[in-house]
Structures are given as structure tokens and as C-alpha cells.
Amino acid sequence: MTKQEFVKGEKYLKLNKEGDFVVDYDGKLEIIDFHTHMSNVVPLKILDPDSKGKKLKYPTLASINHMDLSVPYWKKNDPDEKMKGLVPLIKFSREGYKILKDMVHGGTYENCFKSQEENMIQKNVVLPLSTEKCDRSMEALKLAEAYPGRFIAFCSVHPQDPRMKEKIVQYKELGAKGLKLKITEIELKGDFKPLVDVFKACYEVGFPVLLHTGSLTHLKRSNVSNLMWKLMKSTRVAIFGELLKELPMDFKFIFGHSGIAEYKLVAEYLKAFPSALAELSCQSAESITYLINEVGYERLLYGSDWPALPQAITLSRVLLATENNEEARACILYKNAAALLK
Numbered sequence: 001m002t003k004q005e006f007v008k009g010e011k012y013l014k015l016n017k018e019g020d021f022v023v024d025y026d027g028k029l030e031i032i033d034f035h036t037h038m039s040n041v042v043p044l045k046i047l048d049p050d051s052k053g054k055k056l057k058y059p060t061l062a063s064i065n066h067m068d069l070s071v072p073y074w075k076k077n078d079p080d081e082k083m084k085g086l087v088p089l090i091k092f093s094r095e096g097y098k099i100l101k102d103m104v105h106g107g108t109y110e111n112c113f114k115s116q117e118e119n120m121i122q123k124n125v126v127l128p129l130s131t132e133k134c135d136r137s138m139e140a141l142k143l144a145e146a147y148p149g150r151f152i153a154f155c156s157v158h159p160q161d162p163r164m165k166e167k168i169v170q171y172k173e174l175g176a177k178g179l180k181l182k183i184t185e186i187e188l189k190g191d192f193k194p195l196v197d198v199f200k201a202c203y204e205v206g207f208p209v210l211l212h213t214g215s216l217t218h219l220k221r222s223n224v225s226n227l228m229w230k231l232m233k234s235t236r237v238a239i240f241g242e243l244l245k246e247l248p249m250d251f252k253f254i255f256g257h258s259g260i261a262e263y264k265l266v267a268e269y270l271k272a273f274p275s276a277l278a279e280l281s282c283q284s285a286e287s288i289t290y291l292i293n294e295v296g297y298e299r300l301l302y303g304s305d306w307p308a309l310p311q312a313i314t315l316s317r318v319l320l321a322t323e324n325n326e327e328a329r330a331c332i333l334y335k336n337a338a339a340l341l342k
């Protein structure tokens with residue numbers, strides 16, 4: 001199947017001149033994208049976001065023959081997929097590195113502003129990805145200072161950073177609106193106290209916290225090696241959901257990606273923790289509908305994970321899931337985010 005044939009069957013999606021997915025919608029919309037990265041906020045050798053002529057690759061997107069927009073992550077699942085031995089492990093870590101590298105390559109102002117315009121998006125929330133050694137928060141703050149009409153900055157402070165508390169206070173003063181982390185059980189060596197301390201420091205300054213949450217659940221345990229299984233499960237929803245018991249009930253925790261394939265579990269945590277929210281990048285129209293039905297639309301946020309994924313696809317899923325509910329649409333695309341970022 002060609003990409004052109006593919007979009008013909010998808011309401012709210014079309015292709016631009018470059019052959020990339022863009023939204024197909026005639027009306028006017030107000031949109032904040034709550035999950036984006038730029039070429040200078042990733043813990044690799046960064047690229048000046050002013051660089052020109054870099055082609056976007058959308059490294060997380062499946063090829064057109066493997067694409068299935070009806071499931072989270074939009075990839076056709078093979079229930080008999082095997083991940084044993086060293087080869088899948090090497091492939092997995094290589095892919096992770098390549099995704100980050102391609103995000104650096106494509107996440108320029110030129111590409112970002114074009115995508116914002118093609119998809120009617122007013123502002124991107126930029127989420128830096130920091131490690132223990134490399135804090136990218138200042139880079140995100142620089143973007144928001146250069147283009148306050150286009151970007152909102154989150155900071156990212158690693159739980160093992162010795163200056164964690166003072167940094168969070170400082171970034172708040174510099175204009176950060178929240179904190180983002182992509183962290184795994186393996187990195188934390190099963191000790192979640194430092195992460196809970198980050199949550200508490202954020203609570204004290206009034207920051208919402210967005211974490212990458214979720215894992216792929218189609219794999220069978222017997223088809224996967226022990227180490228690979230640990231890797232795949234090391235950002236699972238339950239790890240972070242359980243930590244919320246240690247925080248005040250009005251702590252604003254955002255389940256990034258709505259837990260990918262674990263969105264039903266995210267719904268359960270949203271029921272248990274009335275201040276928790278879910279960000280929808282890589283979800284399907286069906287899973288977004290499920291979340292609206294289970295927890296309402298007041299705590300759901302549109303996000304895309306650009307430039308890992310196109311802004312248009314999650315956007316088109318939200319439009320599909322809110323076809324008969326203008327208020328839900330306005331809340332998910334804009335109002336909920338605006339209230340959180342006040």
C-alpha cells in the first residue's frame with residue numbers, strides 16, 4: 001500500500017508536499033501540543049535549532065505496511081514475536097539511540113514551525129530529556145525565551161542529580177512550567193525513593209510532572225528473554241502509578257503517552273487519583289474514546305511526541321474520538337493544557 005492510499009482511508013489525515021502526514025480539517029482549532037522535543041533538548045550531541053534544510057524522519061513511526069492506527073503505538077502487533085538472545089537486545093538499544101539521533105536531526109525551528117502551521121498548533125510544550133550527567137533544562141528554557149508565542153518549557157532534573165531540589169526552584173524562577181523525565185526501573189535499580197523526592201520537590205513549587213509511561217504488552221512472556229522482559233517492562237504504568245500513593249492527592253502527575261498499550265490501567269489510576277492526568281501521544285481513536293468514557297475529558301491532554309512522531313496522527317485520533325462532543329475536543333486540544341500551564 002502507498003502512503004497516499006493509506007490516507008484516503010483515514011478521516012482527518014492527508015499528506016503535504018513532502019509526503020508527511022498533516023491534519024485534514026477545514027474549521028478553526030486552538031491547540032497546545034503537550035509533548036514535543038527539539039534538536040537541543042536530548043542528551044546527545046545537540047544541534048542548533050536554527051539549522052536549515054534538515055529532513056524530518058519521524059523515527060518512531062512504523063513503515064506504511066506495518067502501520068495500524070487502531071492500536072496504541074500504531075504498529076501491527078505480531079503475537080508470536082520472539083525476543084530471545086542477544087540480537088533483539090542489540091537491535092532494541094540501537095533503535096533507541098537511532099530514534100534520539102533522528103530527533104536531534106529533525107527537531108529544528110524550521111521543521112517545528114512548519115508542522116505547527118500545517119496542523120493548526122499554536123504552542124508546543126518542550127520536554128527536555130535529562131540524564132544524571134546531562135541536564136538539558138536550560139536548552140528548553142532558551143527556546144521558550146526566544147519564541148514565547150511558540151514554546152512552553154518544562155525542565156528535566158534527574159533523581160540522582162545532587163542539586164535536584166535547588167535546580168527545580170531555580171528552573172521555576174526561570175519560567176519552566178513543569179518537569180519531565182524518562183526514567184526506568186533499571187536506571188533506578190529498583191529504588192524509587194529518589195524519584196518520589198523529585199515528585200515532592202515539584203509538588204512544593206507547584207509543578208506538574210510528566211513521565212514517559214507504558215510498555216508494549218502484546219509479547220508473550222515465554223517468547224522473551226529475562227533481560228529483554230525487564231527492559232520492556234521498566235517503564236510500565238504500575239511502577240509510577242503506585243508511587244502516587246506517597247504524594248498528596250492534589251499532586252498533578254501526567255501519564256505520558258497514556259501508558260501506550262496500558263491505557264486501561266492508566267484509566268484506573270486516574271479514577272484513584274483525581275488530580276492525575278493522561279497525555280495522549282501514540283494512542284488510537286478507540287483508546288482515546290475509552291479514556292473519555294471511563295474518566296471524562298477534563299484530564300486528557302493532546303500531545304504528539306514530535307519529532308519522533310508526526311503531530312497530525314494523534315491530532316486526527318482526538319478529532320475522531322470527539323466528533324460528537326465539541327467541548328471534549330476543545331478541552332483535550334487546548335483548555336486542559338492552558339489551565340495546567342497557568
Ligand SMILES: [Zn+2]
Nearest residue numbers: 035037305308
Ligand atoms: Zn517523548
